[in-house]
Amino acid sequence: MSKEVSVFWFRRDLRFEDNIGLYHALNDIYPVLPIFIFDKNILEHLPRDDARVNFIHDTLSKLSLQLEQNYQSSIAMYHDSPEKVFQEILNTYQLKKVYANHDYEPYAQERDQNILQLLSKQKVEFITYKDxxxxxxxxxxxxxxxxxxxxxxxxxxxxxxxxxxxxxIFPSEKYLSNCLQDSKLPSISLQEMGFTTSPIQVPQxxxxxxxxxxxxxxxxxxxxxxxxxxxxxxxxxxxxxxxxxxxxxxxxxxxxxxxxxxxxxxxxxxxxxYPNTVNRAFKPKYDRIEWRNNKEDFEKWKKGETGYPLVDAGMRELNKTGYMHNRVRMVVASFLCKHLLIDWRWGEAYFAEKLLDFDLSANVGNWQWASGSGVDAAPYFRIFNPTTQITKFDKNLEYINTWVEDLNEFTYPKPMVEHKMARERCLDVYKKAVG
Known part of the structure; x- marks a missing residue:
């Protein structure tokens, strides 16, 4: 006879402490099977050495070890689509309830709707909380x-x-003894998922x-x-x-x-x-902008070879560490959209691939802010001067010298575009589009 269980589904809440969904699951009458799904729908689009996948896997391994040592339990880790994973769980256990915390992104909402339908056909409750x-x-x-x-x-x-x-505060960590005691729950390594160890680590x-x-x-x-x-x-x-x-x-x-x-x-x-803002301008007239979208210019920007030291420092820091200082992010984003007239969506996608702290809502919101197309955006005629920004925020060149090692070498590129010309070109193009 299979065991009666509830599931707690870890998603954007990789901790035992003050976890609302976990707290409610552990305080119900059924033993709790904690799970995490490495979602193939998401992972197939990521680089094989993605530092965020490493971080998630490392974090889950530590949490699982804690459960194993103290409660003879662990976190069941799956690598598949959520629908297939829940079908497997339904085939293995008498599943009574599934607990999770809310997720607000468009893909997550669609995913949760599909799981809700799957579970409801089996008379299994799907209960989610704000966390x-x-x-x-x-x-x-x-x-x-x-x-x-x-x-x-x-x-x-x-x-x-x-x-x-x-x-x-919801002291979920006090009730972990209510986790399902089973030493044979599924686990998975990075290699089994087709990933490798990343040279980049998430800092404390x-x-x-x-x-x-x-x-x-x-x-x-x-x-x-x-x-x-x-x-x-x-x-x-x-x-x-x-x-x-x-x-x-x-x-x-x-x-x-x-x-x-x-x-x-x-x-x-x-x-x-406004879920359509993932790929549409919040202010629709900004989708009329005639972007240059020069691929060679985009490659120079990505590599930090624009000839503007603050922009280059930011991009090189991002490529090497997965991090970029917020002030520099604004300068870098403005440069791509305003100086190079490259669509903000190109920059948003590159940041999505590289940033350790990538969060869809903030990434889209900030890129639309920089391009002038979003909510509460900088007006389009505000164009950061990447040289005067150095005077204000890195006047001793400490940050720039850390990341632009060839700053004083003959090999360092000349500015790929002249600021005054780029500013005037941007204003003309934007004016034609938005009036």
Missing amino acids: QVIFEKNEIIKKDGTPYVVYTPYKNKWKETFSPNKLK FDASPFLIQNYEATRNFPAKEKGTSRLGPHLRFGTVGIRSMIKKAIAEENEVFWSELIWREFFMQILWH
Whole structure:
């Protein structure tokens, strides 16, 4: 006779602590089978040495070992489409319920709808919870019921709606003994999935009181080693929970750090309300822009060979580490869209492939911001001067010298485009498209 079980499906919440869906699963009457699905629909599009796949696998292996050593359990890891995995689980166990936390991206919503249909045919409940944000979907909207598309009013309403009891902690880690005791749950190696060990590693995050207290003063200077938190990948994959980070921001009374966390939720709700912005401009007239889309120029930008040191430093840092400082991201994105007149979607796709902290909503939101086509976007006539940005944010060339080793060599390329000419060309092209 097969065992009666519930499943907890790890997705963007790779932690035992304060995990709402996991907490509710462990407090139900059935033993919990924890699972993770390396989704073939996603993985087939990734580089074989993708550092994020490495990070997910390493994190799951550590969590699984913890379960094994303390509770004679583990996390079942599968490599297939979610539909096939759940069919296999249905064939193996008497599956009673499936628990998970909400995911808001278009693919995730479609996937969850398919799983819901599959499970409901077998009379299995699929129960999901809000975990990766404080506010979701329609929880922060205008009085007329429409979503905010400008950040500052959204932030103000977010803070007005917020209260400390929104930060209720769910001590899921205290109930792990309710996991299914089975030493033969499926596991899988990177190699079995066709992946290799990446030379790039996800760095530890720093949310120390010192960093948060000094965040406003340090966050714009890319040379400052401890100027930013490196929280991005950890929030993206849920190795740290948003509630604990909001608590820290409040405890240290740092409005700017708090505001950055709210930006993340702003972009998530924009994507949820406007899923077509993944590949369409939020402001439709911006899809009329006649992009040059020169492939040779795009290759130079990707390699960090534009002849503009700050742009090149950013791209070389990204290619080598999977990270780029946020201030530099703005300069690099503006340069691609405005100086080279290359479609923001090309840049968004390249960042999606390279960034350790890639999050679809923020990536699309920020690229549309840079191109002028998105919500709350920089007006199209604001064009970063990549040379004066050095004076403001890297005047001693510390950051640039770290990444552009050939800066003073004859081999370093001359600027591929002259700033004044590029600016005027951009204004002409944009004006023709958007009026």
